[in-house]
Ligand code: SF4
């Protein structure tokens with residue numbers, strides 16, 4: 001039994017890199033979720049003429065940290081009659097896809113963990129796994145509210161996955177690549193090169209579609225039918241508490257951030273600065289840093305938009321939701337795809 | 351790396367692990383008495399197949415496999431389970447009523463698939479040792495689908511369309527006054 | 530349905546931004562927050578705030594003008610007022626030896642204050658009654674006098690007119 005040291009070292013370095021990236025992403029997700037939840041509470045409070053959390057730490061910034069610590073201390077309850085195994089792994093099935101999606105998101109120039117060639121398909125494929133987790137959670141809880149929530153989750157998520165894919169096809173067609181990094185690089189330059197301000201009106205329609213369908217996929221308020229607390233107690237996570245509930249919670253807000261990152265990447269120029277002199281001329285590590293900052297700023301704006309929508313609109317009814325997808329977004333998306341395909345094939349390609 | 355005199359590459363280890371996951375969970379799909387768990391293991395089986403695609407450098411195919419089979423088909427199967435049983439009845443059970451016939455059917459299917467696979471052109475390329483060096487990119491898949499294989503591709507879409515129309519016809523409620 | 534669909538779409542593009550505009554207006558500096566930062570910023574109690582019944586001190590007497598008639602104890606639906614009169618020879622100088630209210634069961638109905646012939650049972654202008662022990666909710670005569678503050682001098686006829694209003 002002989003062991004090639006050089007090979008082993010290379011392997012160890014590779015594994016260490018992967019682990020470091022995984023930990024970085026996990027920490028990033030935790031920080032983002034802590035911030036987004038806090039921001040959500042501030043935004044909703046201000047819209048309702050309140051102040052929101054302002055006691056824990058300076059300006060209340062430690063409020064969500066305190067909530068998280070409280071959540072981790074809670075008793076972990078598995079209801080009698082529940083399917084113990086499925087009940088336990090369901091939060092993981094929901095959280096892991098929401099986590100693994102971050103592998104392809106271009107946070108900045110050269111700051112993608114793995115710039116996969118099939119990035120866009122990868123994102124939709126991986127996030128479609130979480131449906132199974134939600135259904136499993138609803139079924140394993142042995143509770144009718146959970147099961148109804150799971151039913152709704154299945155129909156809603158499948159219905160809105162189609163418009164999401166159709167909307168994401170538009171920038172893919174325009175830039176001719178499924179790689180998110182390449183899509184971002186095609187939008188380099190100034191704000192006029194961003195997809196949102198090109199190819200009128202296909203890109204604008206696609207952007208709006210991705211926003212609407214993405215909100216439904218991420219289960220945020222106008223479309224949070226699967227946990228509609230006024231009808232279903234808490235939907236699929238009724239029976240969950242403690243750490244397992246925290247995982248669902250984390251996944252939900254991580255998905256909301258993924259949505260904003262996708263919107264930024266596909267339509268808002270990704271990590272490119274909006275005007276050239278604000279960092280466009282830099283190179284090397286400096287540009288990586290500046291592009292990371294621009295990416296986060298843009299994501300912050302989209303997140304605030306999502307929170308604004310979330311705290312404004314009331315929840316839709318389940319039949320309205322289904323009609324919106326199958327009778328509204330899907331036909332519009334198909335027509336949009338056809339027009340964009342013709343545009344790219346006949347106009348851009350020439 | 352060599353273990354017990356055999357030269358073993360990381361590729362082979364990954365293949366064995368993925369194939370093990372695929373076959374093991376496929377066996378569990380059949381053997382699980384609880385049909386809901388069986389459906390979830392089906393999802394794992396399909397994920398394992400996607401992993402094998404990744405090993406073959408067919409990342410696009412793997413992603414599509416996950417999206418369609420794990421994301422959509424497994425969900426549909428679970429929904430079908432929900433809809434065909436009484437809602438809160440936990441003891442979903444599956445039983446093999448006629449093992450001899452089942453084995454015979456599966457065996458015929460296996461032989462048929464094996465002959466098809468062994469005779470197909472691409473097996474010779476894939477069977478070259480180590481991972482294939484050419485990355486089967488999206489462009490290659492697109493060209494293959496729209497040039498040499500355009501007829502089967504369109505035929506498949508027609509079959510799906512027929513299935514869709516059929517589903518709508520079956521699901522359409524009978525209104526009095528309509529034929 | 531067909532005609533309604535177009536109307537619905539136009540409606541959506543008009544009404545959804547309208548809704549967002551409404552919330553944006555609240556969100557901006559146009560609508561300051563109405564939150565009272567409670568422990569630092571005490572709420573202003575309304576003039577006729579109905580707090581717990583207390584016995585304010587009459588500055589001329591140096592004590593509560595209560596005559597220990599027991600009317601409040603009798604009318605209290607919860608039977609939580611205990612009045613023990615002091616043994617005095619002069620019937621005009623009756624006063625309570627003990628006056629206990631177990632405020633934990635009070636329902637703030639105000640009947641005791643209404644029935645008091647001397648109009649000396651008054652609502653306290655405080656609401657911070659929380660304590661760590663049930664015993665803390667039992668208020669004795671001196672606590673009630675301390676919490677009540679001073680009794681504003683009031684002519685007899687005011688009381689009559691108040692009674693008329695209340696009736
Ligand atoms: S307010 Fe009502 S309940 Fe409270 S002490 Fe007076 S009479 Fe009794």
Ligand code: SF4
Nearest residue numbers: 595596598599601645
């Ligand atoms: S009714 Fe008034 S005067 Fe009579 S005992 Fe009660 S507080 Fe004293």
